[in-house]
Amino acid sequence: MATKNKTNETEVSVTDFIESYVENEQKKADTYRLVELMQEWSGFEPRMWGPTIIGFGSYHYKYASGHEGDAPILGFSPRKPEFSLYVYSPTEESQELVKDFGKFKMGKACIYVKKLSDINIDILEKLARISIAYTNEHYECGCRIK
Numbered sequence: 001m002a003t004k005n006k007t008n009e010t011e012v013s014v015t016d017f018i019e020s021y022v023e024n025e026q027k028k029a030d031t032y033r034l035v036e037l038m039q040e041w042s043g044f045e046p047r048m049w050g051p052t053i054i055g056f057g058s059y060h061y062k063y064a065s066g067h068e069g070d071a072p073i074l075g076f077s078p079r080k081p082e083f084s085l086y087v088y089s090p091t092e093e094s095q096e097l098v099k100d101f102g103k104f105k106m107g108k109a110c111i112y113v114k115k116l117s118d119i120n121i122d123i124l125e126k127l128a129r130i131s132i133a134y135t136n137e138h139y140e141c142g143c144r145i146k
Helices: 014-021 025-042 092-100 121-138
Strands: 046-049 053-056 059-062 068-071 074-078 083-086 111-113
Touching: 014 025, 014 046, 014 053, 025 046, 025 053, 025 074, 025 083, 025 121, 053 083, 074 121, 092 121
Parallel strands: none
Antiparallel strands: 046 053, 053 074, 059 068, 074 083, 083 111
């Protein structure tokens, strides 16, 4: 039996979330900047996904195991120790770009950064746009390139 995704889009206000969750003023400024950038790059309004992820757009995935669900096309979470950026796709170009990205750690499906000043925003944009194109090509989504 297919399992249901635990992280779903919610009706919580992104601004209310940021104001109540992000305590550090620099992290708050970086959070609002990421919202602005990802909205521009994706063409989608920010929406909350689960309790702490700010996402842009959505796509539907289905794994061979039968697990399926919806996820944001781009997104991030301003977690206390670091930002979790959901902008990476498994492409050769992405692998090359992260070499000059700046100070970060790589997770299985996301990039962890402490603050925006630690990374190259131009490369972040390229990674985000590659991710949008990858999602557009491989999944059912509302992210058709305009």
